[in-house]
Amino acid sequence: MSPSFIDYILAPSLVCLSFMILLAKDLFVSIVLFIVFGLLVALAWVELKAPDIALVEAAVGAGVLGALLLGVLGRLEHNKKAAVRTTDQVSVIAITLLILGTAILGRVLYALPQEAYGIGPGIRSLMDRAGGANPVTAVILNFRGYDTLLEIGVLFLVSVGAKALVSTEKQPQERVMPKADRIILFFLNLLIPVMILVAFYLLWVGADAPGGAFQAGAILAASGILLYLSDTGFSLNFDSRWTLLGVSVGLLAFIALSWVMVLAGGKFLEYPASYVKPFIFLIELSATVSIGFILLTLFAASAKEKV
Amino acid sequence: MTAAILYSLSGALIFFIGLYGTVVYPHFLKKAIAMNLMGTGLFLILTALSTRSPDLIPDPVPHGMVLTGIVVSVSATAFVLVLGVHLFNKTGNPDFPLIRYTEKGEE
Numbered sequence: 001m002s003p004s005f006i007d008y009i010l011a012p013s014l015v016c017l018s019f020m021i022l023l024a025k026d027l028f029v030s031i032v033l034f035i036v037f038g039l040l041v042a043l044a045w046v047e048l049k050a051p052d053i054a055l056v057e058a059a060v061g062a063g064v065l066g067a068l069l070l071g072v073l074g075r076l077e078h079n080k081k082a083a084v085r086t087t088d089q090v091s092v093i094a095i096t097l098l099i100l101g102t103a104i105l106g107r108v109l110y111a112l113p114q115e116a117y118g119i120g121p122g123i124r125s126l127m128d129r130a131g132g133a134n135p136v137t138a139v140i141l142n143f144r145g146y147d148t149l150l151e152i153g154v155l156f157l158v159s160v161g162a163k164a165l166v167s168t169e170k171q172p173q174e175r176v177m178p179k180a181d182r183i184i185l186f187f188l189n190l191l192i193p194v195m196i197l198v199a200f201y202l203l204w205v206g207a208d209a210p211g212g213a214f215q216a217g218a219i220l221a222a223s224g225i226l227l228y229l230s231d232t233g234f235s236l237n238f239d240s241r242w243t244l245l246g247v248s249v250g251l252l253a254f255i256a257l258s259w260v261m262v263l264a265g266g267k268f269l270e271y272p273a274s275y276v277k278p279f280i281f282l283i284e285l286s287a288t289v290s291i292g293f294i295l296l297t298l299f300a301a302s303a304k305e306k307v
Numbered sequence: 308m309t310a311a312i313l314y315s316l317s318g319a320l321i322f323f324i325g326l327y328g329t330v331v332y333p334h335f336l337k338k339a340i341a342m343n344l345m346g347t348g349l350f351l352i353l354t355a356l357s358t359r360s361p362d363l364i365p366d367p368v369p370h371g372m373v374l375t376g377i378v379v380s381v382s383a384t385a386f387v388l389v390l391g392v393h394l395f396n397k398t399g400n401p402d403f404p405l406i407r408y409t410e411k412g413e414e
């Protein structure tokens with residue numbers, strides 16, 4: 001596949017941006033450039049014919065991560081600049097590593113064959129049993145479902161860890177009164193229902209077209225973050241039963257559904273042959289809810305003064 | 308030069324730039340950003356290599372791996388940020404390690 005004009009501009013821009021992100025003296029500049037980098041990388045994913053990854057990168061990599069970083073920056077004192085580096089000896093070693101490493105890896109990449117099928121044709125021959133037309137969803141939730149199970153487990157663990165750390169902080173006594181702007185409230189009234197609708201649409205359409213559980217969960221989390229950031233008095237109650245249910249339902253449903261066939265004499269993570277699509281949809285639905293809750297608890301734990 | 312080579316070389320560069328950033332800057336926010344750069348570089352390499360198939364339909368397995376990777380790296384970064392904020396609240400110092408190196412007389 002020969003690169004188009006955009007590729008010759010995009011790829012070097014990404015490299016330059018990553019330099020600028022690190023060299024920026026002010027942390028705020030670093031974070032904003034990082035968000036820009038995330039959006040340009042989403043463009044690169046589209047150029048590399050990976051629209052599912054582009055959706056996740058834009059929503060999670062640029063959106064949620066950007067909000068997280070900016071929120072954390074707000075909790076640090078601004079007069080601490082981040083341009084300080086380690087000693088010169090360490091810098092020299094690091095730069096040598098950079099040049100050597102890039103040279104070696106570049107040489108290896110150049111030596112790889114120009115054309116390679118990979119497992120693509122194998123996956124395509126199994127798509128009639130996959131429960132949908134989107135091969136990436138089939139790979140994530142059906143053929144490599146084990147990876148996704150472990151991934152949701154990792155997300156759950158991180159959320160538990162964040163909650164544990166937050167519980168040890170002293171809670172301030174006074175309650176902040178919501179003082180939301182009327183213009184913001186007007187836009188929220190329009191935007192939040194549309195975002196929730198788009199999230200569940202992405203979930204539904206992900207079986208046959210780009211989309212799926214992670215994109216949908218990220219948009220749900222983004223709507224929660226928007227509510228947090230608009231001073232509406234919205235906050236996630238970490239001790240509430242609903243939060244615990246939301247955070248754990250993805251992992252629980254996936255584990256339950258992966259053991260169901262074993263009771264009928266099948267194997268672990270086997271789906272019944274005539275119910276593949278409903279199985280996958282149930283797993284994706286609970287994963288969406290969980291991912292939304294988990295990303296939102298991570299934002300609340302790291303970015304807000306009061307939880 | 309195919310698109311695969313172009314993007315995978317860029318990915319390799321971005322990975323090592325991120326590695327340099329993780330090693331050299333002590334502020335935890337900068338380390339977290341540099342770690343994410345490393346991850347993004349790796350994902351670029353993976354996805355670029357998956358576009359090499361002759362029938363122009365990319366291999367979906369690396370796409371699934373990268374999808375998982377993005378979500379896991381974001382949650383790991385979020386955990387690092389929670390830990391870093393906690394450390395900053397307790398010690399008032401955002402640097403890992405807690406020794407601050409001076410740059411030619413600054414601070």
